[in-house]
Amino acid sequence: xxxxxxxxxxxxxxxxxxxxxxxxxxxxxxxxxxxxxxxxxxxxxxxxxxxxxxxxxxxxxxxxxxxxxxxxxxxxxxxxxxxxxxxxxxxxxxxxxxxxxxxxxxxxxxxxxxxxxxxxxxxxxxxxxxxxxxxxxxxxxxxxxxxxxxxxxxxxxxxxxxxxxxxxxxxxxxxxxxxxxxxxxxxxxxxxxxxxxxxxxxxxxxxxxxxxxxxxxxxxxxxxxxxxxxxxxxxxxxxxxxxxxxxxxxxxxxxxxxxxxxxxxxxxxxxxxxxxxxxxxxxxxxxxxxxxxxxxxxxxxxxxxxxxxxxxxxxxxxxxxxxxxxxxxxxxxxxxxxxxxxxxxxxxxxxxxxxxxxxxxxxxxxxxxxxxxxxxxxxxxxxxxxxxxxxxxxxxxxxxxxxxxxxxxxxxxxxxxxx
Amino acid sequence: xxxxxxxxxxxxxxxxxxxxxxxxxxxxxxxxxxxxxxxxxxxxxxxxxxxxxxxxxxxxxxxxxxxxxxxxxxxxxxxxxxxxxxxxxxxxxxxxxxxxxxxxxxxxxxxxxxxxxxxxxxxxxxxxxxxxxxxxxxxxxxxxxxxxxxxxxxxxxxxxxxxxxxxxxxxxxxxxxxxxxxxxxxxxxxxxxxxxxxxxxxxxxxxxxxxx
Numbered sequence: 001x002x003x004x005x006x007x008x009x010x011x012x013x014x015x016x017x018x019x020x021x022x023x024x025x026x027x028x029x030x031x032x033x034x035x036x037x038x039x040x041x042x043x044x045x046x047x048x049x050x051x052x053x054x055x056x057x058x059x060x061x062x063x064x065x066x067x068x069x070x071x072x073x074x075x076x077x078x079x080x081x082x083x084x085x086x087x088x089x090x091x092x093x094x095x096x097x098x099x100x101x102x103x104x105x106x107x108x109x110x111x112x113x114x115x116x117x118x119x120x121x122x123x124x125x126x127x128x129x130x131x132x133x134x135x136x137x138x139x140x141x142x143x144x145x146x147x148x149x150x151x152x153x154x155x156x157x158x159x160x161x162x163x164x165x166x167x168x169x170x171x172x173x174x175x176x177x178x179x180x181x182x183x184x185x186x187x188x189x190x191x192x193x194x195x196x197x198x199x200x201x202x203x204x205x206x207x208x209x210x211x212x213x214x215x216x217x218x219x220x221x222x223x224x225x226x227x228x229x230x231x232x233x234x235x236x237x238x239x240x241x242x243x244x245x246x247x248x249x250x251x252x253x254x255x256x257x258x259x260x261x262x263x264x265x266x267x268x269x270x271x272x273x274x275x276x277x278x279x280x281x282x283x284x285x286x287x288x289x290x291x292x293x294x295x296x297x298x299x300x301x302x303x304x305x306x307x308x309x310x311x312x313x314x315x316x317x318x319x320x321x322x323x324x325x326x327x328x329x330x331x332x333x334x335x336x337x338x339x340x341x342x343x344x345x346x347x348x349x350x351x352x353x354x355x356x357x358x359x360x361x362x363x364x365x366x367x368x369x370x371x372x373x374x375x376x377x378x379x380x381x382x383x384x385x386x387x388x389x390x391x392x393x394x395x396x397x398x399x400x401x402x403x404x405x406x407x408x409x410x411x412x413x414x415x416x417x418x419x
Numbered sequence: 420x421x422x423x424x425x426x427x428x429x430x431x432x433x434x435x436x437x438x439x440x441x442x443x444x445x446x447x448x449x450x451x452x453x454x455x456x457x458x459x460x461x462x463x464x465x466x467x468x469x470x471x472x473x474x475x476x477x478x479x480x481x482x483x484x485x486x487x488x489x490x491x492x493x494x495x496x497x498x499x500x501x502x503x504x505x506x507x508x509x510x511x512x513x514x515x516x517x518x519x520x521x522x523x524x525x526x527x528x529x530x531x532x533x534x535x536x537x538x539x540x541x542x543x544x545x546x547x548x549x550x551x552x553x554x555x556x557x558x559x560x561x562x563x564x565x566x567x568x569x570x571x572x573x574x575x576x577x578x579x580x581x582x583x584x585x586x587x588x589x590x591x592x593x594x595x596x597x598x599x600x601x602x603x604x605x606x607x608x609x610x611x612x613x614x615x616x617x618x619x620x621x622x623x624x625x626x627x628x629x630x631x
Binding site for chain 1: 432434435436437438439440443444447479480481482484485529531533546548568569570573574607608611612614615618
């Protein structure tokens, strides 16, 4: 009963926010609950029979979490998880508010949570994860994290706190360094067979003598277009990925390995394969949506390496591109680490950081037809441009620009994604 | 025609915040003025001294550790005295600790924000993410040393023109400020940079680059 008033007030706050901003606003209700009932987080995380599973690291958390959750649910587990947009402390409170009953009880056998790499260390000090998957360390949000070595230190705390299983990327030297410390959890590795390809995934260099890559139990064997072949604990599975790119294949290997550790003997590789084959993309990771009768692909870019990889993976002969960089990019300097060689054209550039994006693009010889900070005007102008001859329209955007565009288009649920 | 040589030290390691973009900005500006420009990697004092402009960018802690021997092997006394250049972030910190006559600095509470700094009469906008006591922007011999990371030259056309003039002078060439391409390019830079200043430093007047 002690959480009842806090839950009611939090839900009223959520209702109020959603009246003003349909589809948005998990931060304020989460903040309200965290102030009124700080202990509810620990109690909730502690309440799941199969424990807490954390998926963290710099890049790939959202896709991997969605995959692991889908596999666990396909195996009959009831899962508590957080939406992609709520992976920091307030977001967890917001997720509890969303899923709990009035007494603050959240149903589920297991919690599988995506956690921001900056917040995970603090959160695991409250409840130790049973299983943690760490995707990688890349140069990301340096205005916040300062240096990749400091991110590695935070992830080391998470690894140290994990009680049973640690799932790590064998191709990232940062994670090999983490595994060299004394850990209470047993370590399981995922990775690529093609080490040359692994080197293109942009893990933050440690500039130390390379640690030999360990044997992996979930391994990407081959990727042709979206068709991937993965060996998982001695069995090979093949399926079509929900999104383009080698990093998504690696996310799938991480998801299979993590799901195997979550489910133990209950893990059915064929069921896992089928689940991944049927999975829609995480929103804005290769999502194609019909807008006013026109198909549009949405691509989210969040840091230098995800921008570089997504640009490198763009289809040939791309036309009708809109590029939007929002307020979430506090210091857009990192754009200058990205080579937009595979970006033949940008019709419209927009978002809060429109000028920063235009400055970067123009230095690479790309001169947008329209540059405006008015997202709505930009989108309308872009959608009214003549039909592309050989590709679909493509929006490349940062998280803030994505949220604003989705809201503008009336997509109020982050889970509503088409394949 | 003399080619202008822009040198960079370990571009792959010292580009954490897009600092190599400064050379791209300089190259575009000089090319628009009709100059032939080449960007070269620099690993020795001889190579550094052969440059008309030299960049020492900003790297991660691991990168800076790995470069200690290389950076320590360079004749910074001669380089700072004769080669116009730009050092950024951890590059500036390294010089402040290791260059001849260096006085070091202290660690204080970190600031992570856009700032406007002044270099004589030149106002410069950039992003500071540092816990050092080093100033945002100053001169060390012929080097502009800054803690404002990223493409600071691109966002500040007046500082860019000053760097370009210094490189041209060392190369023994005269910039053609009447070149139509340069006039267009500077117009483009002023238009975009003014917008960045309006967002990040709304109470400051944008210092427009006026070509002579």
